[in-house]
Amino acid sequence: MVGGMTSNRPAYRAVADKIRAAIEAGEYAPGAQMPGDMTLASQFETSRATIGLAVRLLLAEGYLIKKGRNYAVSPLLKKILRDANVRYRKPNREAGPDGSPSRGAFASEVRALGMRAGSDVTVDRVVPPANVAELLGVSADEPSVLSRARRMTADDVPVQLATSYVSGEIAFDSALENVDTGPGGMISRLAEMGHVQTEVTEEINVRTPTVEEIEELQLTEDARVYELLHVARTADGRAVEVAVHVMPTHQWTLRYGWTLDGN
Amino acid sequence: MVGGMTSNRPAYRAVADKIRAAIEAGEYAPGAQMPGDMTLASQFETSRATIGLAVRLLLAEGYLIKKGRNYAVSPLLKKILRDANVRYRKPNREAGPDGSPSRGAFASEVRALGMRAGSDVTVDRVVPPANVAELLGVSADEPSVLSRARRMTADDVPVQLATSYVSGEIAFDSALENVDTGPGGMISRLAEMGHVQTEVTEEINVRTPTVEEIEELQLTEDARVYELLHVARTADGRAVEVAVHVMPTHQWTLRYGWTLDGN
DNA sequence: GAGTGGTCTAGACCACAGA
DNA sequence: CTGTGGTCTAGACCACTCG
Numbered sequence: 001m002v003g004g005m006t007s008n009r010p011a012y013r014a015v016a017d018k019i020r021a022a023i024e025a026g027e028y029a030p031g032a033q034m035p036g037d038m039t040l041a042s043q044f045e046t047s048r049a050t051i052g053l054a055v056r057l058l059l060a061e062g063y064l065i066k067k068g069r070n071y072a073v074s075p076l077l078k079k080i081l082r083d084a085n086v087r088y089r090k091p092n093r094e095a096g097p098d099g100s101p102s103r104g105a106f107a108s109e110v111r112a113l114g115m116r117a118g119s120d121v122t123v124d125r126v127v128p129p130a131n132v133a134e135l136l137g138v139s140a141d142e143p144s145v146l147s148r149a150r151r152m153t154a155d156d157v158p159v160q161l162a163t164s165y166v167s168g169e170i171a172f173d174s175a176l177e178n179v180d181t182g183p184g185g186m187i188s189r190l191a192e193m194g195h196v197q198t199e200v201t202e203e204i205n206v207r208t209p210t211v212e213e214i215e216e217l218q219l220t221e222d223a224r225v226y227e228l229l230h231v232a233r234t235a236d237g238r239a240v241e242v243a244v245h246v247m248p249t250h251q252w253t254l255r256y257g258w259t260l261d262g263n
Numbered sequence: 264m265v266g267g268m269t270s271n272r273p274a275y276r277a278v279a280d281k282i283r284a285a286i287e288a289g290e291y292a293p294g295a296q297m298p299g300d301m302t303l304a305s306q307f308e309t310s311r312a313t314i315g316l317a318v319r320l321l322l323a324e325g326y327l328i329k330k331g332r333n334y335a336v337s338p339l340l341k342k343i344l345r346d347a348n349v350r351y352r353k354p355n356r357e358a359g360p361d362g363s364p365s366r367g368a369f370a371s372e373v374r375a376l377g378m379r380a381g382s383d384v385t386v387d388r389v390v391p392p393a394n395v396a397e398l399l400g401v402s403a404d405e406p407s408v409l410s411r412a413r414r415m416t417a418d419d420v421p422v423q424l425a426t427s428y429v430s431g432e433i434a435f436d437s438a439l440e441n442v443d444t445g446p447g448g449m450i451s452r453l454a455e456m457g458h459v460q461t462e463v464t465e466e467i468n469v470r471t472p473t474v475e476e477i478e479e480l481q482l483t484e485d486a487r488v489y490e491l492l493h494v495a496r497t498a499d500g501r502a503v504e505v506a507v508h509v510m511p512t513h514q515w516t517l518r519y520g521w522t523l524d525g526n
Numbered sequence: 527g528a529g530t531g532g533t534c535t536a537g538a539c540c541a542c543a544g545a
Numbered sequence: 546c547t548g549t550g551g552t553c554t555a556g557a558c559c560a561c562t563c564g
Contacts, residue, residue, distance in 0.1 A: 010552060013484065037531060047554050052532065060485075061471065069530050069562045079468070088523065201520040205342070206469055206487060206512035208324065221276065222323075224469060224487050224512065249469035249487065249512075256519045257464040260351065271560090273533060300550060310535050315551065332543045332549055530562085539553080545546085 012053035031075040060222030062250030085257040110154045118153040146171035164243040199233040275316035294338040323485030325513030348520040381416040409434035427506040460495040
């Protein structure tokens with residue numbers, strides 16, 4: 001048949017459906033190499049271009065990843081649960097002695113899946129993004145904030161980029177410039193310096209990843225990421241810490257919980 | 264040139280970038296018809312297939328929508344803010360006299376953008392989805408729950424599908440079976456019946472839409488939706504109401520906020 | 527250097543919407 | 546019935562990875 005289509009389900013979607021089902025059924029082990037394009041093309045009796053489209057869908061959905069010159073089944077098919085309640089409200093036992101969130105929180109989120117958590121930190125004085133500058137009330141034209149950029153992995157698969165920003169007035173030449181912020185993390189250090197966080201807001205958007213994120217999180221341009229804007233304020237309403245978390249949507253579930261006391 | 268590529272940025276992405284930029288710059292008005300494929304193909308000096316790929320991206324991202332046999336610029340380029348704090352904690356003035364959430368909440372979210380909110384409700388006794396059945400502790404094999412399915416629009420653009428489930432033991436032959444649940448909505452009716460909600464959990468995932476959602480929300484298969492699972496519990500920990508909200512990710516921003524009192 | 531995936535063109539066909 | 550978008554094939558080229 002030259003061109004044309006008879007079924008209502010496009011061929012490339014049908015192929016994607018079959019491969020997806022095979023992955024979910026465990027016929028391809030997580031992390032395993034996939035057959036080449038031409039092998040698949042003959043298997044599904046279609047052209048290589050059609051296979052390419054099907055694969056593109058599966059890459060975007062996170063079922064497949066690129067591995068060297070071929071593709072492979074994603075080693076992380078389960079989702080990591082990020083529970084804001086556990087992170088920021090209940091004492092988190094797995095963390096430091098005083099119930100530190102941030103670092104210990106991610107580790108236990110990943111450990112809950114039986115995986116190994118990893119993380120890199122880069123501390124630097126930077127020019128803040130416009131929205132961060134406005135929230136913190138600092139200049140967006142000069143290196144006015146301290147940034148702590150973390151890249152987190154689960155079993156060596158990158159799963160999150162998180163960057164915290166604190167005004168230079170507070171953070172420069174303080175313990176926050178150390179790579180290791182010690183027990184309790186930034187929140188405790190800020191509290192010791194008189195900036196006790198009392199109000200937290202998180203705003204969630206979903207967008208396509210930037211070129212940097214594609215590289216650092218090993219994504220495709222068709223993938224989607226959560227952009228989570230975390231803002232912590234002191235009792236007087238001033239934002240003391242702003243963090244931007246970027247996470248592939250197919251790797252994460254977000255959870256929030258609260259109590260209705262009276263209302 | 265027959266086939267091949269020299270630049271690192273694929274032609275179809277470059278085309279998509281230009282059209283996206285033109286839309287954001289307001290060169291095409293929201294809701295306006297787009298030129299046809301072949302017009303665009305000659306404008307960008309490329310083939311029709313390449314235009315098709317570019318358009319597919321923009322449809323997935325929500326910049327374009329299908330309109331009859333052509334496509335058009337989306338009439339809803341701004342995002343609606345869903346603030347859980349306003350919905351479920353602070354008294355919501357725009358709603359009923361008692362601070363009812365649900366219905367009034369959506370209306371004010373949309374009104375904040377200067378748009379007109381609309382909504383349809385379908386009440387029915389149904390067989391619950393497996394996860395809902397488990398949460399409510401009812402059978403998943405028979406019509407054991409009351410479902411209230413709402414389809415919400417902003418200026419006639421569909422923006423959300425929300426289905427609430429309550430166990431039949433509670434809801435059958437009660438005021439909850441009325442299309443209009445009266446002042447305060449379901450939450451107040453449930454409270455009057457002795458089921459006062461005290462704990463709320465919301466769990467967020469992002470996925471591709473189902474075929475029904477594609478139709479009802481006028482989406483493409485490449486689009487993404489939030490699936491928000493809302494669970495309300497009474498003081499004894501029993502789930503009394505479970506709601507599933509499905510929203511295109513490109514139309515919504517989600518916000519949560521809380522207080523750190525002591526900890 | 528050989529092979530693989532990623533993309534492009536040209537041409538063709540079908541479903542479906544509107545006149 | 547006509548035109549438009551949506552998809553498919555075949556063939557071709559390039560960048561990149563691996564050996």
